[in-house]
Amino acid sequence: MPFTDAEPAASVPAAFVRLVGSRAWSRRLADIARRTQAGPLSGRAAQQRHALELAIGRAADQAALAKASPAERRVLAFAAEAVRLARSLPEGPRARLRSLLQEGLTGEATLMPLFHLLRSAALYRARGFAVEFAGLAEEAPFDLRITRDGTVAEVACETVSAEEGRPVHRGDWCALVDRVHPGLQTWLAAHPGRYLLKMTLPEGLDGPGKALALQERIMALLAAQKRQDSSADAVLKLDPLVLAGAQAGAALPQSLRAQFGPEAHLAVTTDPKGGSVFVMAARAGRENAVAEAVTARMRLAAETRLSGAAPGILSVFVDDLDRAEWRSLRETLELEGAVRRFLTEPAGRRVVAAACASRMEMFGMAPPDAAPEGELRFRNPSHPACRLAALAPAVTSSD
Structure with missing residues (x-):
């Protein structure tokens, strides 16, 4: 795969900062530093x-x-590719590239969409395609024009956050846990023991307002020494936490994950002096719909970003996933089923193939954490170009 063994040049970080602009880069690093200080869990998430x-x-x-680790070397290789691309572009397209960089360094955004574009281009080159950055060079609605043996295809690169398919947003959960943690430690010191607070959130958890209201209800439940609190938007139940010897200590997170499944949101508060433990486990009232969020983005991109003049390929980067979630989406065939259904819809008619990737592939992880071919790819069997030999390396379904 591209960039797997790349050795970073010492000049890459400085060249990338010059491309971004030193002041903008310094502001961004300062902003990220502030975000990492928001709280223990929120800081790690940032x-x-x-x-x-x-x-x-x-x-x-x-x-x-x-x-630098292998993953960090890959990041630097993509940064070097951004610098090389900027140097190869005339003034107008170079300005558009800088605009993409600025977007990725603002607010909640990240550089992942741009690096996904660069990685996608590298994948197609490695498969024998000539690659043009048509979106930058010509302001085409799609990002890449790839050509092999005289056959052309359009590629639209998209990035979708898994948060769009989660009723309980991970960022809001982290913020809630950080706010509740000090109070739980105080409560544990006064009430030694092992506790499990199970929360069902029918309406999910999205936004600081809901997180604050839930925090108040948790602390009120504990202050009143109640075991349960129910309403239309949250059901809280406090039970003893029963642990076998092997499940305690360092094995606790793994045991909890096995018990509650990949979609549960978990947090553990401990009192090291007394050996007390307080576990919070939250679930939404409905299942996560990450695969549906991915296909919703595919549907929009197919309708707005592919010209129809050439076979279209959708390359979607699914962000904000951990290893277990990404494996589950692939191994349960949930993502495959959703994408294949999309390809049968009217919006999928101009799409010859759709591919998905995550940070696991971006950072060069090995299977089974990452997809074996660097992406999870599905061919549209009803598209007229699906069996063209020239396009096969880009459209053939993953094994």
């Missing part, structure tokens, strides 16, 4: 979300660059 920027920032130190 570090994960902005892993690209943080990796490039660390590599500015030559000692850190020499110790």
